[in-house]
Amino acid sequence: MQYELHYWPGIQGRGEFVRLALEYAGAAYVDVARTDEAHGGGEEALMRAMRRPELRHPPFAPPWLKAGELLIGQTANILLFLGRRHDLAPQEEAGELWAHQLQLTLADFLVEIHDVHHPIGVGLYYEEQIEEAKRRAQDFRKHRVPKFLGYFETVLTRNGAGFLVGSRCTYADLSLFQIVAGLRYAMPKCMHAAERRVPGVVALHDRIASEPRIAAYLASPRRIAFNQEGIFRHYPELDGP
Amino acid sequence: MQYELHYWPGIQGRGEFVRLALEYAGAAYVDVARTDEAHGGGEEALMRAMRRPELRHPPFAPPWLKAGELLIGQTANILLFLGRRHDLAPQEEAGELWAHQLQLTLADFLVEIHDVHHPIGVGLYYEEQIEEAKRRAQDFRKHRVPKFLGYFETVLTRNGAGFLVGSRCTYADLSLFQIVAGLRYAMPKCMHAAERRVPGVVALHDRIASEPRIAAYLASPRRIAFNQEGIFRHYPELDGP
The missing domain is CATH 1.20.1050.10 (Glutathione S-transferase Yfyf (Class Pi); Chain A, domain 2)
Structure with missing residues (x-):
């Protein structure tokens, strides 16, 4: 099964915590909003997908993960799920x-x-x-x-x-x-x-x-660079020792 | 087994979400910091308990729940645990x-x-x-x-x-x-x-x-009144239509 990650395409943001887990696990996934528009990519499609009235379990905000029939929102909740599936946390x-x-x-x-x-x-x-x-x-x-x-x-x-x-x-x-x-x-x-x-x-x-898998990911184009639209922003006036 | 809830004694705060779950489930618990000092009550004992160097799983902040040998922190995590034990969420x-x-x-x-x-x-x-x-x-x-x-x-x-x-x-x-x-x-x-x-x-x-159990709880002295030390505070200058 191939996971679908749904998150803002231009930033690491909260989606990055999910990406790191998927990459470390070597799991197959599509970063949907980063594909071209014909494949559901882009911010507008992301927003439309979130607001579909037929969703029984609508997410409050990106990211969410589609795993077969399951649609899971909230970063920590997604990681709880992935932890079980991919042995990324103790099972007991x-x-x-x-x-x-x-x-x-x-x-x-x-x-x-x-x-x-x-x-x-x-x-x-x-x-x-x-x-x-x-x-x-x-x-x-x-x-x-x-x-x-x-x-x-x-x-x-x-x-x-x-x-x-x-x-x-x-x-x-x-x-x-x-x-x-x-x-x-x-x-x-x-x-x-x-x-x-x-x-x-x-x-x-x-x-x-x-x-190895994280190093390969960080060096790949799949890793979005930090930028001034994300959660981590470099404003010199906010920094200091 | 009797649970121990550890939380600030004077406010509802995050602890209240745990109290409501325990009360609704009819679970036996002690609100430790609200007991007298001889039984470990008070804010100082709460802080000391959190900082005990022998804790293998130290909480970052109150609340935490002691369930036998388990010590569980983070409100939503405590509820995840209680949901399983007391059927307060679906099991599947x-x-x-x-x-x-x-x-x-x-x-x-x-x-x-x-x-x-x-x-x-x-x-x-x-x-x-x-x-x-x-x-x-x-x-x-x-x-x-x-x-x-x-x-x-x-x-x-x-x-x-x-x-x-x-x-x-x-x-x-x-x-x-x-x-x-x-x-x-x-x-x-x-x-x-x-x-x-x-x-x-x-x-x-x-x-x-x-x-019934919630109504009884809300009418009991176990329910701390909302006050200006908690998360919900009434400052008229912050309110408006």
């Missing part, structure tokens, strides 16, 4: 819940990362909320980055096996890799200072980046 | 994932509800970000409340059975009840206008409120 209950708990904490961090440049409203341009963004960025860099990265450093230290959960890579490790990569793009000065305190997180990032 | 995969997807969307809504009064930083007082809060509240009332409530109205309409998922109450229904109740407290003018467009959501709220 305690381990499955723990991996999911970490993913939900990464999702919380991601919302905060996004809201640094959109503290007032997602429907407004950055330029309309730049003063508020500067203020939020200060608080984010000083308090939130150390708190979240420090938490994952603690989890890595207590697990002691170089991964967040057990002795193998899970979707949560792939997602933490993506958060580190994204923050390095968005806030290089902040990360330069923050990374010194979280050597385990940095080592995990490097380990994931060198996994 | 498609239904389980769909209920969880809705819960994660409610969690996204809840973050936005919180950030209306804390748009700059969770560590700052409301009074330090009141101007930004006013601006965010305008956007929230105009765009986000109709979008989220309208989405759940659509889900209810398409399901057609008076509940979000299938023909029985799930933890997602209990959580939507709580969101409606909380928004009515926080933004009565906004909700007065918004509710006219979502009769199914309003009917669901009323149905859940009159479920």
